[in-house]
Amino acid sequence: MSTEKKLNWAILVTGWGRNAKDTIENYQQGLLNKSDIKLLVYQSLPCGAAEAAENAGIETLRLERKDYASVEDYQQVIIKELNSRKIDYVLLLSFKYIIREEMLKAFPNRIINIHPSLFPSFLATTTAIQEALAYGVRISGITTHIIDDKIDEGTILCQEPIRFEENETFESVYPKFAATAPKLILDTISLIEQKHFKD
Numbered sequence: 047m048s049t050e051k052k053l054n055w056a057i058l059v060t061g062w063g064r065n066a067k068d069t070i071e072n073y074q075q076g077l078l079n080k081s082d083i084k085l086l087v088y089q090s091l092p093c094g095a096a097e098a099a100e101n102a103g104i105e106t107l108r109l110e111r112k113d114y115a116s117v118e119d120y121q122q123v124i125i126k127e128l129n130s131r132k133i134d135y136v137l138l139l140s141f142k143y144i145i146r147e148e149m150l151k152a153f154p155n156r157i158i159n160i161h162p163s164l165f166p167s168f169l170a171t172t173t174a175i176q177e178a179l180a181y182g183v184r185i186s187g188i189t190t191h192i193i194d195d196k197i198d199e200g201t202i203l204c205q206e207p208i209r210f211e212e213n214e215t216f217e218s219v220y221p222k223f224a225a226t227a228p229k230l231i232l233d234t235i236s237l238i239e240q241k242h243f244k245d
Contacts, residue, residue, distance in 0.1 A: 050081055053242060055235070056085040056133045058124070058141040060111075061089065064096025064140040065160060068228040070095060071118035074102040078233055084131050087124060095139075103235060105131075109141065118146050125152045135238060138193070139231070142172070145193055155201070157193050164205055165189045175223065176216055185209055190225055190234040204234045221234040 059066045066086065073083050086099040086106045101108045106148040125148065128136065138145070138159040140152040145157055161174065168174040178186040187207040194200040202225060206229075208222050 051080060051243070052083045053081045054132055054238065055081055055135050055137055056087060056128050056131070057095070057099075057137045057139055058087045059093070059095050059139050060089040060142045061093075061140045062090065063093055063098075063140060064224060065231060066095035066137075067098040069137070069139065069231050070098040070102050070104060071103075072159075072228060072232055074098075078235055080243055081235055084133060087127065088167045097161070117143055117239060118148065121146050121148050121149045123150055128153070137231075137235075144197060144207065147195065150195060155192050158190060158203065158228065158238070159198075159200075160188060160190050160231065160234075161191050161198055162186070162188055163235070164207060165191065165198070165202055179210065179214060179216060179219065183210060188223060188230050190230060203237055204230050206230045 053227060057066050057069065069175045070083060070086070072078070083104050086095055086104055086229050088096045088106065088108055089110050106185065109120065111117065114123065116184045129152070134156065135158045136153055138157065150157065163174040163178060167186070168177050171177060175186065185207050187205055189205045192201040192203060206226050208219070208226060210219060
């Protein structure tokens, strides 16, 4: 891990990358104190996160899962690319592939995910917001966590509740999640910084 006064981060995204775009723009505005975003690995086009990264002078790397025989092979390439850039922490922002054992071992307790629910509710799903609405909960939210070998488990880092009003729909509630996520991601990075830099 980096012994310098800043942590090196990589962001992994497979879609358009709204959370990643917001995080990169916050970084560009100087809102990360002891962290540098060194690399964005992305898959799909168009990718708003890739455009934001290029505007911020952050290196981008497009890797497509379809170009590799297996998810394991795909992730081996990602590991190699991250290691070659001396990445300390990996941030998954809408990265749709389950992280396999080799990558977990390559970055132990250093891969962080964001999930649109309050753990331990509505886990291991890509439709957590819709499921919360269907269940009728009054409060859901967002969780960031260090991943382990179980899906949507591991160590909780930060959480932020989001209230559902009566007759809420996905279309009405999603903007609340979109507005809440950027600060929660900043808080999460700040928490990691505090744990790493004890001074």
